[in-house]
Structures are given as C-alpha cells and as structure tokens.
Amino acid sequence: MKAVIITFPGSNCDQDCLWALREKAGFDVALQWHRDSSLEKTDLVVLPGGFSYGDYLRTGALARFSPLMKEVIRFAQKGGPVLGICNGFQILLESGLLPGAFLKNTTLRFICRNVFIKAEHHDSIYTSAISKGAALDIPIAHYEGNYYADTATLKKIEEEGQVLFRYSDKDGNVTEKANPNGSVNNIAGICNEQGNVLGMMPHPERAVDTYLHSCDGLALFKSLYQSLK
Amino acid sequence: MQVTEEVALEHGLTKNEYAAIKSILNRTPTLTELGIFSVMWSEHCSYKHSRPLLATLPVEGERVLQGPGENAGAVDIGEGLALVFKIESHNHPSAVEPFEGAATGVGGILRDIFTMGARPIALLDSLSFGELDNPRTRYLLKGVVNGISHYGNCVGVPTVGGELQTMNKYKGNPLVNAMCVGFARHEEIISARASGPGNPVYYFGNPTGRDGIHGATFASEELGEDKEEKRPSVQVGDPFTEKLIMEASLELIASGCLVSIQDMGAAGLTCSASEMAEKGGLGITIDLDKVPQRAKNMTSYEIMLSESQERMLAVCQAGKEDVLHRILKKWELEPCKIGYLTDDKLFRVNHKSQEVACIPVHDVAEGAPVCEVSAEKPAYVQTMPTYNEGVSLESWQDALQRLVAHPHFASKRWIYEQYDYMVQTNTVVRPGQDAALLRLKDSDKAVSVTTDTNGYYCYLDPEKGGKIVVAQAARNCVAAGAQPLAVTNCLNFGNPENPEIYWQFQEVIKGMRQACQILETPVTGGNVSLYNETRSAEGKVEAIYPTPVIGMVGLLENVARYMTAFFKKENDGIYLVGKPSENLGGSQYLKILNGEERGPCPEIDLQEERKTQQFILRAIRKELFSSVHDVSEGGIMIALLESLLWSGKEWGALLQPDCSVKNRTAFLFSEIQSSFLVSVGRDKEKDFLEQADQAQVPVVYLGKVTEKPAICWEDDILHLAEMRSLYEKALENTVAQ
Numbered sequence: 001m002k003a004v005i006i007t008f009p010g011s012n013c014d015q016d017c018l019w020a021l022r023e024k025a026g027f028d029v030a031l032q033w034h035r036d037s038s039l040e041k042t043d044l045v046v047l048p049g050g051f052s053y054g055d056y057l058r059t060g061a062l063a064r065f066s067p068l069m070k071e072v073i074r075f076a077q078k079g080g081p082v083l084g085i086c087n088g089f090q091i092l093l094e095s096g097l098l099p100g101a102f103l104k105n106t107t108l109r110f111i112c113r114n115v116f117i118k119a120e121h122h123d124s125i126y127t128s129a130i131s132k133g134a135a136l137d138i139p140i141a142h143y144e145g146n147y148y149a150d151t152a153t154l155k156k157i158e159e160e161g162q163v164l165f166r167y168s169d170k171d172g173n174v175t176e177k178a179n180p181n182g183s184v185n186n187i188a189g190i191c192n193e194q195g196n197v198l199g200m201m202p203h204p205e206r207a208v209d210t211y212l213h214s215c216d217g218l219a220l221f222k223s224l225y226q227s228l229k
Numbered sequence: 230m231q232v233t234e235e236v237a238l239e240h241g242l243t244k245n246e247y248a249a250i251k252s253i254l255n256r257t258p259t260l261t262e263l264g265i266f267s268v269m270w271s272e273h274c275s276y277k278h279s280r281p282l283l284a285t286l287p288v289e290g291e292r293v294l295q296g297p298g299e300n301a302g303a304v305d306i307g308e309g310l311a312l313v314f315k316i317e318s319h320n321h322p323s324a325v326e327p328f329e330g331a332a333t334g335v336g337g338i339l340r341d342i343f344t345m346g347a348r349p350i351a352l353l354d355s356l357s358f359g360e361l362d363n364p365r366t367r368y369l370l371k372g373v374v375n376g377i378s379h380y381g382n383c384v385g386v387p388t389v390g391g392e393l394q395t396m397n398k399y400k401g402n403p404l405v406n407a408m409c410v411g412f413a414r415h416e417e418i419i420s421a422r423a424s425g426p427g428n429p430v431y432y433f434g435n436p437t438g439r440d441g442i443h444g445a446t447f448a449s450e451e452l453g454e455d456k457e458e459k460r461p462s463v464q465v466g467d468p469f470t471e472k473l474i475m476e477a478s479l480e481l482i483a484s485g486c487l488v489s490i491q492d493m494g495a496a497g498l499t500c501s502a503s504e505m506a507e508k509g510g511l512g513i514t515i516d517l518d519k520v521p522q523r524a525k526n527m528t529s530y531e532i533m534l535s536e537s538q539e540r541m542l543a544v545c546q547a548g549k550e551d552v553l554h555r556i557l558k559k560w561e562l563e564p565c566k567i568g569y570l571t572d573d574k575l576f577r578v579n580h581k582s583q584e585v586a587c588i589p590v591h592d593v594a595e596g597a598p599v600c601e602v603s604a605e606k607p608a609y610v611q612t613m614p615t616y617n618e619g620v621s622l623e624s625w626q627d628a629l630q631r632l633v634a635h636p637h638f639a640s641k642r643w644i645y646e647q648y649d650y651m652v653q654t655n656t657v658v659r660p661g662q663d664a665a666l667l668r669l670k671d672s673d674k675a676v677s678v679t680t681d682t683n684g685y686y687c688y689l690d691p692e693k694g695g696k697i698v699v700a701q702a703a704r705n706c707v708a709a710g711a712q713p714l715a716v717t718n719c720l721n722f723g724n725p726e727n728p729e730i731y732w733q734f735q736e737v738i739k740g741m742r743q744a745c746q747i748l749e750t751p752v753t754g755g756n757v758s759l760y761n762e763t764r765s766a767e768g769k770v771e772a773i774y775p776t777p778v779i780g781m782v783g784l785l786e787n788v789a790r791y792m793t794a795f796f797k798k799e800n801d802g803i804y805l806v807g808k809p810s811e812n813l814g815g816s817q818y819l820k821i822l823n824g825e826e827r828g829p830c831p832e833i834d835l836q837e838e839r840k841t842q843q844f845i846l847r848a849i850r851k852e853l854f855s856s857v858h859d860v861s862e863g864g865i866m867i868a869l870l871e872s873l874l875w876s877g878k879e880w881g882a883l884l885q886p887d888c889s890v891k892n893r894t895a896f897l898f899s900e901i902q903s904s905f906l907v908s909v910g911r912d913k914e915k916d917f918l919e920q921a922d923q924a925q926v927p928v929v930y931l932g933k934v935t936e937k938p939a940i941c942w943e944d945d946i947l948h949l950a951e952m953r954s955l956y957e958k959a960l961e962n963t964v965a966q
Contacts, residue, residue: 009561010469012385016654019670033559051383054469110378110647141382141649203651211657211668211788 001225003027003044006072008034008063013049013085013205020205021046025221034066043228044081045072047088049141049203059102059144060090069095081125081228082197086142089189089199098192098199099157100149105142106182112141114213115180117188117202118168121161124191125227126198129219135172136216138202140180145201147183147190157190165189165200230260240267246598253592261529261578261585265593268496268534269503272759275597278725279757282738290751292714300341300421300491301411302753304715306784309415310669312676313347316355316408316719316780318758322463323405327372331405332380332466333538338409339384340492343475344541346419346482347411350653351667352381354391354407355680355719355778359400361636361963366400371964373405376466378647383468384475388648389656389665391680395636396820398684398774401763406719406756408780410678412669419482421491423509423544426572428488430502430513432565433557434474434540436521437498440464441536451724451762451770470539477560478541484556486549493540499533501542502568503576507594515568517580529580544570604735605728613689613828616814620823622894626947628822629866633952635821638863639959640874657791662875663859664705664781668788675788677711679781683862684721684774689815690830691733691775695740697831697902698779700838703748704859706783707842708905710792710849716745717780718755723762723772733775741777747835748842750781792849794858795875796908796934801855803872805865805929806921807841807904809888811895817862818898833902841903844924853909853917860904865931866897868906869940874953881949884932884942893942908934 003021007014014031021027030040039045052063063069069091076082076097084092092098105111116135119127130136149157157163165188169178179186181201189200204217230236237247240263250258250266258266272278288296294311295303301315319334335352342349354377359366370393381388386409441464481487489509491501498520506513517532527535545553550566557564571577576593578586589596622628632638645660657675658666664679681702687694703713718741723730745752761773785791796803813819814829848854860868873880890896909917921928935941938949 010383010472012383012472012652016652019654035559050385051469051472054383054467054472056469110382110649112382112649112651113646139651141651143382206651206654208654212651212654213659 008052011050049086331376342411347413357404512571604732677783684776691736699744702781711783
C-alpha cells in the first residue's frame with residue numbers, strides 16, 4: 001500500500017504524516033516536492049498541515065498553483081483517495097476539490113489542544129474501521145479552522161452525507177460547547193460527492209501512539225488501509 | 230559625514246573606546262567603520278561588562294560537545310546523538326513592539342540552533358511581566374504571546390514550555406527570553422569557523438532593508454521615555470522564509486558543500502562576517518553591491534548595520550558551488566555570492582567600487598576593551614525586613630483561594646494553547662506541568678527541557694537566588710525522571726555601570742557557579758541582557774529584579790520510565806521528600822497576599838539538593854512513585870493543589886502530617902528548597918521509606934489522596950470545584966479585561 005505526501009514550501013506536518021503512515025499504519029510512503037511534474041504511482045495522496053507559503057494571501061491559496069497540484073486534481077477526479085489535513089484541507093478548498101471556506105476561529109486565537117470528533121457514518125473509506133458511536137480523541141492546531149459554507153452548499157453536503165466528522169463531546173454528543181472554533185454544524189471534516197477526497201482540520205497523525213495521549217487517529221488510517229487493500 | 234569624537238559618543242562608544250579605534254586603524258574611522266565598531270563593541274555583542282564574570286562559570290563536563298563561543302552549546306546524549314540548545318533575550322524589542330519583538334526573538338534563537346546543523350525540536354519562552362492590572366501590560370503580554378505563536382507555529386517547531394511571572398519590577402521592561410533545543414547526530418554538528426582562503430561567501434534569505442539598524446546598540450541601553458521612538462530599531466519577522474532557510478541550511482550542511490554557516494542576527498552582516506572570519510583566524514572581503522536590498526539607495530553604513538531578519542551567511546567549499554546553488558534554488562532562495570575569505574586577517578567592505586571599511590578582524594570581533602566596573606553591596610540587602618511570627622497570616626484556605634486567582638499561580642493554559650506544542654509528534658509531557666518531555670524517535674531516549682527563574686529570590690539574596698534557580702531547573706528535570714545534563718543561561722540585569730547592579734550580577738554568578746558545579750550541570754552558553762531599566766519622566770531609574778533565566782536539558786534513557794507530577798490513584802500516600810519549614814521569608818504568600826517584600830530568601834544546601842535529587846531519580850527508576858512534583862514558589866500547598874488539579878480527576882487530599890506544625894499556613898506556604906511532593910502506592914510505601922532512610926533523605930508523611938474533591942485538615946476544609954475554575958480561568962479572565 002503506497003502513500004505519497006506532498007511537501008509545499010511551509011508544510012510542517014509532512015514528516016509527522018510520514019512517520020504515522022509508515023511506522024504506525026503500515027504504508028509505503030514517499031515524499032514528493034510540490035514542484036515535481038508528475039505524481040508517483042500511488043494508492044493515496046496526503047496534503048499535510050503547515051503554513052504553505054506562510055498563509056500569505058489566504059490559507060492554501062498559493063499552494064494550489066503548485067505544479068504537482070494539477071496532477072493531484074487529476075488523480076482525485078479519477079477517484080484516487082486524497083486526504084488533506086489542516087492546511088491540506090484549506091488547499092483542497094482553494095483547489096475546488098471540496099466546497100466551502102474557512103474563517104478565523106471565533107476565539108480569534110490559535111488553538112492547540114485535543115478535541116473529540118465523531119464519525120458521521122461508516123460507509124466511507126476513511127471511517128469504515130472506526131467503532132460505531134465512538135468519539136475520537138484527536139488534536140487540533142489551527143487559527144483558521146472555522147468552516148463555513150453558504151446555505152445551499154451546506155444543505156447539499158449534509159444531505160449527500162459528505163460531512164464525515166463533527167466536533168463532539170467525549171460521549172459523541174454534538175454540542176455547541178464541543179465546537180472549538182465556531183465551524184458551522186460543528187463540521188470538522190468533509191468529503192467530496194464521490195467520497196474519495198477528505199479534508200479535515202483535526203490531525204489524526206498526531207494521535208497514533210501512547211506517548212501522544214491518544215491512538216485514536218490510527219482508526220482513520222486503518223480504515224484507509226483496509227478499504228484500499 | 231565627518232567622523233568626530235562627538236559622533237562616536239552618539240554611537241554609544243566611550244571616549245576611551247574611540248581612542249582605541251583610532252589607534253587600531255592609525256587614522257580616523259569612516260562612518261561605516263565607526264558603525265561597525267559601535268555594534269561589535271556594544272555590550273550585546275562584546276560582553277564587555279560581563280566577560281570576566283562569565284569566565285568563572287563551569288563550562289566543562291563529560292557530556293559537553295560544545296561549550297560557550299559558538300552559536301549554541303551541545304551535549305552528548307549517547308549513541309552518537311546530541312542536543313544543541315541555547316537561550317536568548319529579546320527584551321527591549323518586545324517592550325516597544327511586542328508582537329514583532331517576540332516573534333523575531335523566536336526566529337533568532339531557531340537560527341542559532343539550525344546553523345549548528347541541528348534540527349530544532351522544541352521552543353520555550355520565559356516571560357517576566359508587570360502585574361496584569363493595567364491595559365499596557367496586558368497589551369504587551371497579548372502581543373508577545375501572539376508573536377511567539379505566530380512565528381513558532383508557522384515554522385513547525387513545538388513550543389513546549391516556559392513560564393510567566395508577573396511582578397511590577399518588570400512593568401516598564403518586560404523580559405522575553407526564548408530557548409530552542411535541537412537534535413543532531415555528532416557528525417552533523419558544524420561550526421561557524423571559516424576556513425580556506427579563497428572560499429566564496431554566500432548570502433541567502435531575505436533581502437536587506439533599513440529595519441533594525443542599531444538593534445544591538447538599542448539592546449545595550451536603558452529604556453527611556455523615548456522608547457516609542459525606538460520602534461524603527463525593532464525588526465520584522467517572516468517565519469515562512471525562516472522555514473525555508475532552515476530546511477535549506479540543514480540540507481546544505483548535510484550535503485557537505487559548506488565550510489561554515491552563520492545567521493545574521495544582532496549586528497547583522499557585520500557580526501556574522503567578522504565573527505566567522507575571526508574564528509578561523511582569517512580575513513574576509515565583501516562587496517555590498519552584491520547584497521540583495523529591499524530598500525533603495527541604502528548606504529554602506531545601513532547595509533552593514535541592518536538587522537533585517539531571516540538572512541544567512543555561508544562559506545562554500547570552492548568547487549562545490551553548484552551543489553549550493555541547486556539546494557538553495559529548490560527552496561526558492563536566491564544564492565548571492567557576496568565575497569570571499571582571505572588570509573590577510575582584514576575585514577574589507579567594498580561599496581560602489583570603493584573600499585568603505587578595512588579593519589583588522591581580530592580587533593573588531595574580539596578587541597572590545599573590557600570595562601572597568603566596581604561592585605557595591607546595596608543598602609536594601611541589609612535593611613530588608615524579615616519574616617517573623619508576628620506577621621499576621623490568613624487561614625490556608627483563604628490564602629490558597631486568593632493565590633490561585635493570581636496570574637503568577639493560575640494555569641497558563643491561555644498562553645500555551647496558542648502555541649502548537651504537538652507538531653513533530655514527540656511531546657510526551659505537554660506544557661502546563663513541570664519540565665516538558667520529548668521522546669526521540671528511533672531511540673528509546675527522551676529529553677526533558679525547562680526554563681526557570683526567580684528574580685525575587687535573586688533580589689533578596691543574589692548568591693542564594695543564583696543557586697536556587699539552577700537547583701530548581703534541575704529539580705524540574707528530575708521530577709520527570711530525567712538526569713539534568715547542562716545549562717544555558719540568559720542573564721537579565723540592570724545597568725552594570727551602577728555598582729549596586731554589578732554587585733547583584735557578581736553574586737548571582739557566584740551562586741550559579743556553585744550550583745552548576747555541585748549538580749554537575751555545566752554552562753554551555755547563553756546570553757547577557759543588561760540595561761533592563763526604565764527611566765521615568767521625572768528621571769527616576771528603576772531596574773528589574775536581577776533575573777538569571779536557566780534553561781536546562783535532561784536525559785531519560787528509557788522513555789517508558791517517564792514520570793509526571795499529577796496524582797494517579799486514590800488512597801496513595803502523599804509525602805514530602807525534604808525538610809519542612811515554617812519560614813515564609815521570600816515567599817509569594819507575603820509578596821502577593823500581604824503586598825510586602827520580606828526576606829530572607831529561602832535557605833538552600835546544595836549537597837542536600839544533590840542527594841535528594843539523586844534519591845528521587847533512583848526511586849523513579851525503581852518505580853516507587855505514582856507521581857513526583859517539585860516544591861517551589863507557593864510551597865507545599867501549590868504543589869499539592871497542582872498535583873490534584875493536573876490529574877483531571879475529581880480527587881482531594883486528607884492532610885495528617887506526621888511532623889509538628891505550629892502554624893498551618895506558614896507550613897504550607899513556606900518555599901522550602903531541595904524538596905519534592907510525591908505520591909506512593911500503599912504497596913510501595915515500605916520500600917520507599919527504607920530507601921529514603923538508607924539515602925539519608927528526610928521524608929514527612931503529609932496525608933493521602935481521597936475521592937472527595939476537597940483538601941481536608943481536621944476541621945479545615947477547602948472544596949476544590951471552585952479552586953479548579955479559578956485556577957483554569959484566572960489568567961484568561963485577567964487578560965480579557
């Protein structure tokens with residue numbers, strides 16, 4: 001099982017994703033530089049977190065023009081799984097692979113802490129191995145993670161089952177209090193209509209062993225590994 | 230502009246120094262040369278007031294790979310691995326422009342680490358501010374935290390620790406000290422020492438602008454009423470470029486194409502070029518027309534003195550330029566060859582086809598005359614009132630309630646949750662507890678990192694205070710189960726030309742020296758920040774407390790054995806390892822609650838400290854403890870409360886000390902040294918007590934962990950639900966005012 005992680009100038013979770021996927025989830029992993037012109041043959045593409053281009057202009061706005069992103073878009077359009085985490089999610093929005101936009105957190109501060117998220121359904125390649133009803137203990141670390149979509153878009157993604165993760169309390173209840181950043185409908189992660197592209201703000205790669213307070217991120221990588229087998 | 234003595238004095242040089250410059254050059258310096266001398270001979274770059282004292286600190290040890298003198302120190306942690314670490318101040322810029330001041334402080338300390346060939350793995354920030362009861366101080370704190378967050382988060386290095394103390398001595402001159410720890414294999418460590426005449430000198434990173442001109446000189450003056458006008462002396466940070474130059478530098482070093490590399494920090498191009506040449510006993514010639522510039526018509530003086538951020542200078546091995554070009558291009562950085570090394574030992578600067586400076590390298594880099602200073606014991610030391618039993622005390626419950634609501638003791642969550650403390654996925658013990666602990670992937674090892682200070686103790690008794698800050702940092706490492714290895718220090722003081730300030734400095738160093746020797750934690754480098762004073766409109770000068778900040782690294786051979794400070798189990802016995810006291814001298818209790826400075830500084834016996842620390846480490850390895858927390862400010866009481874609250878459980882404690890206690894408040898809040906608060910499972914108690922007895926370490930039974938969320942001592946009861954919310958919310962509520 002092969003995963004390609006794309007490093008943009010300013011990516012800073014690429015090595016963390018590499019370690020989690022290789023050492024903890026059993027993938028063969030290659031890092032590709034954003035200027036590469038062709039995508040290696042792969043089962044999965046990961047756009048890691050960080051501050052691509054220093055978040056200048058808008059988060060993710062410049063990274064989408066990277067040469068390799070054309071290939072990633074083509075890969076996604078052909079049904080290839082693309083996982084964007086944090087800044088990777090922001091890049092997916094800017095690339096048009098996912099709908100919606102990000103606002104600054106309602107606290108107007110960067111937030112780094114563990115939160116709980118709940119998988120909305122288990123029919124996805126990203127959630128199939130997650131225990132039903134379980135809330136996953138996974139960290140967030142962002143300043144612009146307040147997901148927003150206009151009413152029509154929101155209605156559509158809700159109806160089509162594109163919302164894959166919501167912020168919840170530890171028992172899986174989706175409450176206002178459990179929403180760390182003001183995201184509409186507590187949205188923490190969404191996929192495209194076909195279900196192969198997922199963007200999520202929480203960092204599953206930061207919850208993969210006992211020294212990191214939680215191993216819950218592994219459930220997502222396991223889902224992928226099993227689904228793609 | 231014609232250079233005269235008057236111009237030299239305006240540059241902060243003394244008459245003697247100007248005379249020395251003329252005699253070195255055998256002529257009147259050009260303005261560019263004068264600028265070069267003025268920054269290189271500033272306190273910030275030359276340590277001209279502090280060198281003789283710094284030379285007395287122990288710098289050698291089995292594990293020391295690199296002591297003071299390079300960009301950062303380095304220690305061996307076995308298996309061919311090393312930690313590279315340093316702390317540095319950014320006090321004056323942060324007092325004037327908190328966001329950029331703090332951000333560029335983080336940027337500077339990161340560069341000191343990666344120019345050594347080490348990948349930065351942790352940042353820490355020691356912050357000392359005035360009380361947060363006024364909008365100006367709150368504005369400064371918010372700006373500083375935001376600046377650190379902005380820069381550290383973007384670069385992808387976790388900010389895992391630090392501290393905040395709030396006392397009014399820091400009101401006009403807050404302290405922002407940033408520490409960085411990096412990881413390297415021994416063979417990857419590279420020096421800033423240039424070699425090979427003829428080798429090309431490259432510049433890469435941000436272009437040079439007019440920002441930060443005279444930053445080093447600014448750092449070497451007291452802050453006057455005109456501090457707002459100093460804003461142009463503050464630089465602007467660009468963490469995105471920092472990330473690129475960090476990755477590029479590490480790749481360049483790994484490729485083997487470099488001879489040496491140095492960042493342009495304080496005193497910019499001047500300092501990096503001359504120091505690199507000096508370390509190699511060489512000369513250097515640079516052409517300013519080749520230096521990328523972002524402002525038009527910059528003079529040679531401005532280019533040489535600019536402190537624009539995120540700029541690097543590297544000596545490439547002749548013949549390997551293509552490797553350097555390829556790597557820099559990959560990271561979207563422009564390689565600019567600006568000069569070459571020479572064997573004439575001269576620092577030559579050309580601009581617009583003219584030589585604008587020609588100075589012997591050694592004289593500018595190392596030739597600053599040491600200043601004559603004298604020490605005089607200040608009167609306050611003798612007249613300071615001391616604690617006696619006549620001082621009226623509140624009940625311990627009331628006292629705790631009020632102390633916990635003070636930002637000095639409240640949870641620092643509002644600060645550290647703005648920092649990405651998890652990136653790189655190594656943070657085992659997160660901020661908000663004692664020392665942070667990072668595991669090292671591909672090894673069983675973990676490292677503890679901490680910063681500690683106590684300016685108040687150092688004010689009351691500088692020598693004892695100097696001992697305590699080192700001991701306390703070591704205690705924090707030990708509580709995590711890690712062997713303390715070495716120290717980096719940031720020495721923040723007032724104006725050293727004042728004999729009373731110099732006396733404080735000298736005594737603090739005396740204390741630190743003894744502690745570093747006895748605890749076997751040599752000093753591998755650091756930074757001196759003097760002139761931390763404010764002058765009011767009426768001309769009254771107020772200095773900060775003498776504030777040495779100790780950054781320490783410790784080693785845990787097996788990460789699985791790491792220890793934490795919070796209680797783990799109901800019914801566990803709670804013990805004090807150490808000697809109790811009822812002396813409240815020097816305590817935060819008297820300072821915050823009674824509003825009085827009252828000595829004496831707590832006593833410390835370094836041999837006792839060493840013995841206790843070694844016992845705790847052995848006992849942790851034998852798995853005798855459920856939790857270990859060091860006792861420091863706020864005494865046993867604060868340590869107990871933290872051990873309860875950090876557990877995240879609704880637990881309490883039943884206190885039944887087996888020693889005689891005359892006054893419970895004094896007993897609980899006395900700031901005893903060489904002490905730990907530990908919890909022990911009932912099945913381990915016998916073993917623990919025997920081992921303590923054998924080690925001749927004093928132990929007092931304090932009580933046990935209970936399932937009732939209250940601290941009870943006979944009829945005295947303090948419910949914890951309210952304590953928890955006070956503790957968690959006090960800082961955020963104060964800042965949000």
